[in-house]
Amino acid sequence: MEATTALQPPAQLDSLSVNTIRTLAMDAVQAANSGHPGTPMAMAPVAYTLWNDFLRFDPADPIWPNRDRFVLSMGHASTLLYSLLHLTGVKAVNAQYERTGQPSVTLDDIKSFRQLDSRCPGHPEYRWTSGVETTTGPLGQGIATSVGMAIASRWQAASFNRPGFDMFDYRVYALCGDGCMMEGISHEAASLAGHLKLSNLCWIYDNNKITIEGNTSWAFTEDVATRFIGYGWNVTRVGDANDLEMLKRAFQVAQKEADRPTLIIVDSHIAWGAPNKQDTHAAHGEPLGEEEIRLTKRNYGWPEDAKFLVPDEVRANFQGSIGVRGKGLRDEWFKKLGEYTKAYPELADHLVRMQKRELPDGWDKDIPKFDPDAKGLAGRDASAKVLNAIAKNVP
Ligand SMILES: Cc1ncc(C[n+]2csc(CCOP(=O)(O)OP(=O)(O)O)c2C)c(N)n1
Incomplete structure (x- = not known):
C-alpha cells in the first residue's frame, strides 16, 4: 500500500503530515521498547496546525530572538517534538550559539530514541537538542516556564521596543496534559499569568481523560475551564483534536485576545486510531506492540510494514509553510535590527550581547x-x- 500519491490536495496532505508524525512516534517508541506513544498520536493534529499555520519560527535559525516559543510541557510525549524538529528541518546550534548547518534531529536520531547519547532522549533537554526551548518531563514544569517566557517577551518589548521598532512581540505556546494540570505549580503559574494579563501566552490542554494509571475520573474531576476563568484567562474549547479547522479558529481566538492568556481545551483520544489501545492507559507509557502498530497503520491508510516512513510531500509541506513563513519573518527582523543598530547603537549592543548570554x-x-x-x-x-x-x- 502506498502512503503517497503524486499530487496531494490540501486535506490529504494535512492528514499525510499528521500521520507521519504519529507513525514516527509509534515506530520510535517501539524500536526503543520504551516510551509514550499515545499522546503524540493524539496531539499530532494540534501540534501540526500550530507549527504549520501559526508558529513564527524559522527552522533554519532556531535561536532567532523574536521567534515564538513552543513548550512541550508533557515532556513524556517527546517523540511529538522530535518528529516536528525532524520534519520541519530544524538546524542545529552549538554551545556558542553558532549555527552549524547540520540537522538538529535526523531520522537516525529518531531511530535511536532513548539510547545513550541520542539527540532524542526520553524527555526533551534544552541545549542538547536544538529547537527544544526548555527541558521538560517533570509535569507542570514546562507550563510554569512558559509563563516566565511570556513575561520575558513583555520585558524585552518594554526594554527594547522603540517607535517604529517592535523588536520583540513573540508569543509562547505550551502543550500540557492532565498531569500538568494536577500539579500545584500549574495553579501558581496560571494565577500569575492571569494577574499579569499575559495575552501573548497560550496553553493547550490535552483533555484526554487518561493518565498513567487509568481514567482521570479516579483522581481529577475539577472543572478546569471554570478554574482558569477564575484566574482571568480566556478559555476556549475544541471538541475534537482531529478537527483542524476548529483548531485554527482556536489559535486565531488566542491571537486576537488582547488582555488575557488563553487556554484551549482540546478533547482528544489517547492513541487515536489504535484499534485495541485507543482511550486506554496502556497507550500512555509503553510501546503499542508490533501487531497493534500494524493495525493502526492500516487504519491510517499507511503501509503496514513500513517503519520510519517520511513521504517527500510531507517534508515539502513543512518547508513550504513554516519554513517559508519563518525565514521571511526572521530575515525581516534582522533587516530591522540593522536599522535599529544605527538608531539605537547602545540598546542594539545590549540586545546582541543578551542573545550570547553576555x-x-x-x-x-x-x-x-x-x-x-x-x-x-x-x-x-x-x-x-x-x-x-x-x-x-x-x-
Ligand atoms: C512531577 C511528575 N510526577 C510524576 C511524573 C511521572 N509521570 C509521567 S507521565 C505521567 C502521567 C501524565 O498523565 P497525562 O498528563 O494525562 O498524560 P497522558 O496520559 O495523557 O499522556 C506521570 C505521572 C512526572 N513526569 N512528573
Whole structure:
C-alpha cells in the first residue's frame, strides 16, 4: 500500500503530515521498547496546525530572538517534538550559539530514541537538542516556564521596543496534559499569568481523560475551564483534536485576545486510531506492540510494514509553510535590527550581547564594598543594595 500519491490536495496532505508524525512516534517508541506513544498520536493534529499555520519560527535559525516559543510541557510525549524538529528541518546550534548547518534531529536520531547519547532522549533537554526551548518531563514544569517566557517577551518589548521598532512581540505556546494540570505549580503559574494579563501566552490542554494509571475520573474531576476563568484567562474549547479547522479558529481566538492568556481545551483520544489501545492507559507509557502498530497503520491508510516512513510531500509541506513563513519573518527582523543598530547603537549592543548570554561592559562597576560592621547588615539588605547597583548598568 502506498502512503503517497503524486499530487496531494490540501486535506490529504494535512492528514499525510499528521500521520507521519504519529507513525514516527509509534515506530520510535517501539524500536526503543520504551516510551509514550499515545499522546503524540493524539496531539499530532494540534501540534501540526500550530507549527504549520501559526508558529513564527524559522527552522533554519532556531535561536532567532523574536521567534515564538513552543513548550512541550508533557515532556513524556517527546517523540511529538522530535518528529516536528525532524520534519520541519530544524538546524542545529552549538554551545556558542553558532549555527552549524547540520540537522538538529535526523531520522537516525529518531531511530535511536532513548539510547545513550541520542539527540532524542526520553524527555526533551534544552541545549542538547536544538529547537527544544526548555527541558521538560517533570509535569507542570514546562507550563510554569512558559509563563516566565511570556513575561520575558513583555520585558524585552518594554526594554527594547522603540517607535517604529517592535523588536520583540513573540508569543509562547505550551502543550500540557492532565498531569500538568494536577500539579500545584500549574495553579501558581496560571494565577500569575492571569494577574499579569499575559495575552501573548497560550496553553493547550490535552483533555484526554487518561493518565498513567487509568481514567482521570479516579483522581481529577475539577472543572478546569471554570478554574482558569477564575484566574482571568480566556478559555476556549475544541471538541475534537482531529478537527483542524476548529483548531485554527482556536489559535486565531488566542491571537486576537488582547488582555488575557488563553487556554484551549482540546478533547482528544489517547492513541487515536489504535484499534485495541485507543482511550486506554496502556497507550500512555509503553510501546503499542508490533501487531497493534500494524493495525493502526492500516487504519491510517499507511503501509503496514513500513517503519520510519517520511513521504517527500510531507517534508515539502513543512518547508513550504513554516519554513517559508519563518525565514521571511526572521530575515525581516534582522533587516530591522540593522536599522535599529544605527538608531539605537547602545540598546542594539545590549540586545546582541543578551542573545550570547553576555553582560554589558561595566555591569559590576557600582557594586558597593561593605566595610566590617560590628552591628552587621542583614543579608537581604546587602543583597538589595548589590542588585540595585547592578540594575543601573544592566538594561
Ligand atoms: C512531577 C511528575 N510526577 C510524576 C511524573 C511521572 N509521570 C509521567 S507521565 C505521567 C502521567 C501524565 O498523565 P497525562 O498528563 O494525562 O498524560 P497522558 O496520559 O495523557 O499522556 C506521570 C505521572 C512526572 N513526569 N512528573
